[in-house]
Structures are given as structure tokens and as C-alpha cells.
Amino acid sequence: MVRDVLSLRSGALVLTVSEEGATIKVDERTVGTSPMEALTLAGGMHEIEVEKEGFIVQKKDVQVEPRGETVLHMSLIPSQDFLNAYREEARSARMLAWTGIGLGAAGLLAGGGLWFYAD
16 A cells, blocks of 8 residues: 555656766765666655766756656766866877887888898
């Protein structure tokens, strides 16, 4: 009987998040990580919070309808520190690639010169 009463007052929240592995909180209580299955919540307003290291915390208030399904998508935005670290890492990778190309070209030229000289 209690289960029947609760099911009449509960609804489903289908939450999708732009990043996998994000921590999901409902009303300040951790409920899991993304991606996750639909949550059964009491009908009414709930605060949804999504956080992941390197991203800005996102919060939204959502109305869950009893015996209904509420769909919510939350997009995480990279933090400035994360973007700066990514750019630095990409710049280092590009420099390493160009250095490798330069050394490879120099090796080809040196090998060609030696071959020509040996002939």
C-alpha cells in the first residue's frame, strides 16, 4: 500500500549530461555518475547539480511531475584552467611533431648527400 501511494507521487527524471563520468547530485545528495538510468524522484521541485573536474559546475532547478517523465539535458563547459592546460599540451605536441618532421627531413637530405657523394 505504501509503495502504491509513493508511486502515485513519484515521477521519473531522465537526465543526460554532455560529459561521461560527471557526478550527479539531486538536492545536494550524490546519486551517481553520468551516464545513468532514469531516476525516480518525489514529485515537485528538485535542484540538479552536475560537476566534473576541469568543468564549471552546472545547477538547474527542475519540476518533476508525479507519474510523469521529465527530460533534462545538462551541458558542462570546460573551465579556463582546463582550456589553458589543453592548449599548452596541444602546443607542445605540435612543436614535437614539427621537430620530428624537421629531423626526418634533415636525415633524408644527409642520406641523399652521402649516397650522392659515395657514387
